[in-house]
Amino acid sequence: MSIIVGDDAKLVISGLTGREGTFHGLRNRDYGTDVVAGVTPKKGGQDVEGIPVFDTIAEAAAEKGANTSMIFVPARFAAAAINEAIDAGVATVIAITEGIPVHDMIGTYWKARERGVRLIGPNCPGVLSPGKANVGIIPAQFFDPGPIGVVSKSGTLTYQIGNELKQAGQGNSSIVGIGGDPIVGSDFIDVLDLYEADDETEMIVMVGEIGGDAEERAAEHIAASISKPVVAYIAGFTAPPGKQMGHAGAIISGSSGTAEAKKEALEAKGVRVGKSPTETAQIAVEVLGS
Amino acid sequence: MPVPSGKHAKTIEEAVAAAEEIGYPCVVKAQVHIGGRGKAGGIKVAEDRDEAEQHASAILGMQITGPHGEGPFEVHELWIEEASKIDAEYYASIILDRSAKKLLVMLSTMGGMNVEEIADKDPDALVRRHVEPAEGFGPEQAAQIAADAGVDEDARAETAEMLVKLYTAFNELDATLIEVNPLVVTSDRRVVALDSKTTIDNSALYRHEDVAGFEELSAMDPQERMAKEKGLTYVKLDGDIGILANGAGLCMSTLDVVAQAGGDPANFLDAGGGSKADAIVAALEVITSDEKVKAILFNIFGGITRCDEIAKGIIEAAGRIDLGVPLIVRLDGTNSEEGLGLLADATLPDLHIEKTMLGAAAKVVEVASQR
Numbered sequence: 001m002s003i004i005v006g007d008d009a010k011l012v013i014s015g016l017t018g019r020e021g022t023f024h025g026l027r028n029r030d031y032g033t034d035v036v037a038g039v040t041p042k043k044g045g046q047d048v049e050g051i052p053v054f055d056t057i058a059e060a061a062a063e064k065g066a067n068t069s070m071i072f073v074p075a076r077f078a079a080a081a082i083n084e085a086i087d088a089g090v091a092t093v094i095a096i097t098e099g100i101p102v103h104d105m106i107g108t109y110w111k112a113r114e115r116g117v118r119l120i121g122p123n124c125p126g127v128l129s130p131g132k133a134n135v136g137i138i139p140a141q142f143f144d145p146g147p148i149g150v151v152s153k154s155g156t157l158t159y160q161i162g163n164e165l166k167q168a169g170q171g172n173s174s175i176v177g178i179g180g181d182p183i184v185g186s187d188f189i190d191v192l193d194l195y196e197a198d199d200e201t202e203m204i205v206m207v208g209e210i211g212g213d214a215e216e217r218a219a220e221h222i223a224a225s226i227s228k229p230v231v232a233y234i235a236g237f238t239a240p241p242g243k244q245m246g247h248a249g250a251i252i253s254g255s256s257g258t259a260e261a262k263k264e265a266l267e268a269k270g271v272r273v274g275k276s277p278t279e280t281a282q283i284a285v286e287v288l289g290s
Numbered sequence: 291m292p293v294p295s296g297k298h299a300k301t302i303e304e305a306v307a308a309a310e311e312i313g314y315p316c317v318v319k320a321q322v323h324i325g326g327r328g329k330a331g332g333i334k335v336a337e338d339r340d341e342a343e344q345h346a347s348a349i350l351g352m353q354i355t356g357p358h359g360e361g362p363f364e365v366h367e368l369w370i371e372e373a374s375k376i377d378a379e380y381y382a383s384i385i386l387d388r389s390a391k392k393l394l395v396m397l398s399t400m401g402g403m404n405v406e407e408i409a410d411k412d413p414d415a416l417v418r419r420h421v422e423p424a425e426g427f428g429p430e431q432a433a434q435i436a437a438d439a440g441v442d443e444d445a446r447a448e449t450a451e452m453l454v455k456l457y458t459a460f461n462e463l464d465a466t467l468i469e470v471n472p473l474v475v476t477s478d479r480r481v482v483a484l485d486s487k488t489t490i491d492n493s494a495l496y497r498h499e500d501v502a503g504f505e506e507l508s509a510m511d512p513q514e515r516m517a518k519e520k521g522l523t524y525v526k527l528d529g530d531i532g533i534l535a536n537g538a539g540l541c542m543s544t545l546d547v548v549a550q551a552g553g554d555p556a557n558f559l560d561a562g563g564g565s566k567a568d569a570i571v572a573a574l575e576v577i578t579s580d581e582k583v584k585a586i587l588f589n590i591f592g593g594i595t596r597c598d599e600i601a602k603g604i605i606e607a608a609g610r611i612d613l614g615v616p617l618i619v620r621l622d623g624t625n626s627e628e629g630l631g632l633l634a635d636a637t638l639p640d641l642h643i644e645k646t647m648l649g650a651a652a653k654v655v656e657v658a659s660q661r
Contacts, residue, residue: 075493101494102386103464109391110423139593139624154539159593159623160647180538182388182466209539212388235542238549239558242324242360243525246538246560248493249388254358254406259546276547278648 002129002174003149003194003201004092004120005033005068009133012037012060012090014081015072016048024072024096024137025051031134036064057081057088070126070135071095078122079104086117094135095121095185099248105183112185119185123248125155125177138175146171148284149195151188152207153180153214153247157235157277161207164281170288173201180209180247188218196226203229205284206271208262210236211249215262223269229287232266232273233280234259291455292482296371305346306339308370314338315373318345320365325404325469325487326357332365335373342370357404374482378442379472380449381408381416384456386466393421393460395431395453397439401472415439427457448481449473463501464494513557513580520572522559529554531658532577532586532615534570536561536595544589547648553655556583561595570603571610578613585658588619589647597621597629605636616640616657620650 011028015021016038026049029035035051037060044055054060057069069085071078071093078097085093086108093112100122112119120127126136131145138155142163150172152158158175165172176191178184188206195201204226208215215234222230237259239245241252252258263273272287274280296312298321299305309316320332327333332354336342346368353362379401387394398416400408408416417439421427432450441449452473460468467489474484495502517524523538527545531553535541538560545555557580559573577586590600600621607613617640621629630643642657644650 076496099493101464101497102466102491103461103494106386106391106393106423137594142593142623152539154537156535156537156591156593157539157543160540160543160591163591163623182386183391207539209542214389217389233543235539235546238527238545238555239542240360240525240527241358242356243558244492245525245542245558246523248491250538250542252358275550276648277543278646 001198001200002132003191003198004118004127004174004176005129005133005135007132009068009135010034010036010064010066011068011070011135012039012057012064012066013070013072014039014057014085016040016051017043017046017053018072021072022048028134028136031140033133033135036060036066057085057090061088061090066090068092068094068135071097071122073097075099075101079108082108082119083111086112086115090117092118093120093185094124094126095119096124096126096136098123100181102182102248105181109183109185120176121179121184123181124179124184125158127177128175130172136177138177142166143175144171147173147200147202147288149173149198149201149204150175150207151191151195151204152177153209154207154235157207160277161205161233161281164278165284168281168285170285173198180249182212182249187214189221192218192221192226192230196228201228203231203284203288205280206230206232208232208234209247209250210239210245210259211247211251211257213257216265219265219269219271222271230271231280231284231287232271233277234262234273291452291459292480294371294374294482294484296369299346299368299370300366302343302346302350305368305370306343309336309342310339312370312372316342317371317373318342318349319369319371320349320352320354321367321369322354322363322365324354324356324360324363327354329357330354374474374484375477376474377477377479378445378475380441380474381405381471382453382456382473383467383469383471384460384465387420390420392423393427395419395421395427395435395457397435397441397449397453399440401474404471421457427454429454442475444479445475445481452481452483463488464491464498465489466491513576516579517559517576520576522569522573522576523562524576525558526580527555527557529556530582530584531654532556532580532583533589534559534561534573534577534586535589536591540589540591544587544647544651547651548587548654551651551655553651553658556580566599567603567606570600571607574607574613575611578611578615583615584661585616585618585654586613587650587654588617589650590621590623592621592623592625594624596624597626598632601629601632605632605638608638616642618642618644618650618654618657620644620647
């Protein structure tokens, strides 16, 4: 098993004909992901190295049986593309696009929830299930199959931790980038639940950062509902208040959203928090061995 | 939105002229992009011309730090307005509630202090109501909130109307926060917004060109301004160790491990995914323009970013600009061997290669402390 994307993923990529869309779409296919279609309005009938392109996601879903959608279109059109994917009836939408206006995402978030569609992102690196499927921009070479589920707000930080796990001889059931925006389709708690139910996952590494209270809510949720061990890492202890640290959502507002508060909330519920990515990977290996 | 009448002023002379025109008493207010100005001494009442001049000269050029240590922000502009006779001070705001994924409308009759203080002092005095996305927010909900908050009966209709206008403005402006504090009832029983703070979603600025013009580049730190012009994601900090990493999360983490090693980071700079040589050159130009910087740490974990591209950027930058400070480089991930090979062949002066992130953090702190 794995979560969100697995052997049965049939992927349609909105924005496949763009430069980034083509680059990553083909990388995903090379990894073994079943990329069944691309979507670009007015380019229906073309193909990208053999991947057929349709005008709409609905056509791609009807003709190619796509069940998973990846969104790679520019920010100002991206919320509409996610809505289109939800209307087309796919089960999972993974939105890579960065910079979608947050007001657009409020409506899209609730639309996905009401229809029971799993939305990951936006502003995320995607989901990789090592050995099965890669949907997004995660460089797969740093991850082997294994028992550790990873869920993270950050891309490169996840690669850093993944690589340390790999060097320690460990692998991953799935790597889920939930994204660094103020409103994302799935929070830590949603993904923690999926790992809890996944047979292959024996433990979970959760990588958070400043801003919002998703980590604090996750701490409560872990105490109440997650039986598998969780190890965490939080970035941004040195971040000043009121400054956006790269990600749109990575900002300490007033006195809320600090790294210290998140660490304390997690440790209060018995979750071990690593001081650095290296220490976090070491703790994970130690927990798994015990 | 009913507000007191007033005028902008950029000099003491303009401020005095505005005060003379408005009449006394009037209020001299610092115009900076942060709350808590009153407590910082940035809002003063002037009873006559002399006082207007004194306040204007004291406030212009003042450095104002936010209630949570934001800033400091230097005051370049004033707002001179008629003083209001106040019967009651309320607090009204709308924020984007990230955890609920809904808008949150808040109203309290305990205005004048910040929302955390109200919540601390008397949680019941703060009415909080989420806006259901399917329902929206109209006069009915607004009237209910005004009643629940205990707004004076004769001011309820106007307060409710104000909340609806705030909601409209919130959506039209792509705001993530609009706070009116205080919202006052004047002695002639009008409801007036005396002060407001608004935050607009950066990602939506493309559809608000009028608002984008309010950004105060002149008030920004010189490095932050330079970085913005070059399209880099940069945040100035107080220390002396320049930082460049790829990815926001890894960059924050790099700052943290440098601090743990006993160092003091000078900046946050996310070189982004797929960084090319030109971006590296631009980043180094910004970092080295900060005279406090004694050493620079490059922490790169190449995923999509290729380490050989980063190495080429470093070599090109060293040829194009005088770095003047040691460079500690950690390259790992995609094409790291090629990148390290290029750096070894280039034999740049004062370049230190480290294998791990923690090793690199320790090294940069050591090197900086020797300068």
